[in-house]
Amino acid sequence: MKLWQKTTLTLAVGLAMTACDNQTVTTIDTAELLKNLDNPEYVIIDSRHDSLYNGFKSPNAIRGGHIMGAIQFSTTWLDNISADRFEAFAADKGISKDKTLVFYDDNLDDLERISAEFAAKGYKVRVFNEFINYANVESNPLQIFPNYAWSVSPQWLNAVMNGEKAESFNNDPSNLMVFEVSWGPLEKANSYAQHIAGAYHFDTDWVENAPVWNLSDPALIEQNLIKNGIDKDKTVVLYSDNQLAALRIFWALKWAGVQDVRYLNGGLYMWKDLGYPTETKVNIPQPVAAFGATIPQNPQYTISMPQQAIDEMKKYQLKLVSIRSWDEYTGKVSGYDYIPGKGEPQGAIWGFAGTDSSNVADYYDPDGTLRNPYEIFNLWQGQGIRRGDHLAFYCGTGWRAGVPWFITQLTGWTNTVIYDGGWNAWQMDSVFPVQKGAPNNISKPNPKNDFGKLHKAGASCKS
Template sequence: MTYANPDALVETDWLADHLDDPSIRVIDATHFAPAVDRDAEFEHEMRHIPGAVWFDIDNICAECSPLPHMVPPAERFEALCGRLGLRNDQRFIIYDALGGCCASARVWWMFRIFGHDNAAVLNGGLLKWIREKRPMEDGWNKPDATAFGAHFNDSQVRVWRQVKDNIESKVEQLVDARSHDRFHGLVDEVYLCKRHGHIPGSVNLPFTNIMENYKQDYVMKSPDGIRAAFAEAGVDMDAPIITTCGTGVTAAVPLLAMHLIGHDNVAMYDGSWNEWGNRPDLPIEI
């Protein structure tokens, strides 16, 4: 069975055949959390898929927010995408260097909320590309600056007040993509957080459960596999959903998975646990 929206995911062999297509722009969305001793900017310079530009989610974000990589205003998104030479008439193929397509799914979601639907995530990302011994290059691609246009659609974004109200109304289901131990407050968060646990009423669906043979293939599950993962977590796929995680990165993976199988009544709580857990006025469950 094929995906309902197959254009949101491309395979490595397809991209290899289209690297020279001027209507395609490859985007390296690699991002590492503070606990990971790796430098995404340096790694991009050392090796990346030919023609790729680096999309830094810690730069293309809201400047004044105390939270990491929050959605920026449309004007800033336009300007910084333009500096990367991105055009509205291009199709963006997005990848990252970690298994699970976390940051690439986040960037895919960002383009969608700013009105650019012609984007896809590379299934398996850079790890699969390298394992298949496909071409790489180093250095920096510096295309000419462009006038990229963006229009913000807030229907796919939730803020803490909306999530708090939803605890009572239960209009939307809250799906937390963090690991089991983080969801239950058994281990420290990746980003410094004063409290541990989860938002009341949320269900836990670790993003790794949506991946096929996680830590081996790093590819998205089949449509039936995705549905089974959501069903096992107790998620009603006929109802609206809010995804959340630690800082709004891995929450994009279940959001992408739901889009692939045709469920688009979904939004992301951008602040996620890094905001919620650091606010003593907001309720938590452990």
């Protein structure tokens, strides 16, 4: 079965189903589930893909989102977790063999597979097969993220491109534009060689420039957007091989004033896995007459240069949050061949990142989608980063900082911005104070996201 290929859960799972020869998975009904929502011995687990957990409605449901307090463990991850990492990876999410696990999904095949997988490994497993009915009763608690519609699934995009009615899409279909995002003009855009059918290429140089790689002059950005068919009223869907590029441009377009920007979570990989159409021909967008608003419409989304960051640290207790690898944060490496300085702005807090300047692996799930926001927020609490704080995310030149900014905005946090100049601008002038080494000699915090590197064949009879 293709990943993410969802069929509505119309068949009831029996009172008990056999996971393998001697593993039994029992059902739980709504009344019993509600009684145990706050039971610390129960772990409620949503095995659907991100967009449904975040807030989109399952088929035949009148409300979207996830059951209150539910964690996430998507069935699609099972093919991407190494066998020797599985139990430790699950434990980092609060899943252990002394707890009762309750899985729910809107897809019968996925629900059966993931429950069987865990049962085969010795976990105590139950399934809740009444989720659609649960969602259709207003008094049953569900949680959604305020800006859930910013992150969309391949199924959503495919429906919109085929002219079907899709939740949260209220624009004229002719105003939809899909962009593959990467650095460089078309002749250098290797990731555009095969792309979503109908998609255009977005060169990140349209909005940023050397040597600092900050946002360009608003007039130049406006000129580039107009030339490439983007005005404030377009619905722009972005994806990229490296998630950083799409989320960098997402932030830039929201800053500029495009009202409806979406991020395709899972990108081309998930799109192709579902069998949706791709092509190799080059698509050239038609220019528009005007952007339709003064750029920027949302200047509050950015701090441009170091002095502004320092001023806001003093005035608003702004916290600078580094989204750089641990070796960059502690001053062992600069992270870039064109940035000579090593270290961090004085007072910077480490906000987790990845292995080097090319990724933020701590923020990704095993299938390459964005990690559950609650997991990120739990990590941040250990770093003294909390909802309500004034936060400025930064990295070397801005790309990595877009990921945590997007997650905070998706979930309705306020007072979060990107410090665009990043370490690059800071290290250019010796007047700005620098810290080197781990503050107070702390050890690197555990990102709790080690799923290994090997493809997992599966231990249960359903794999």
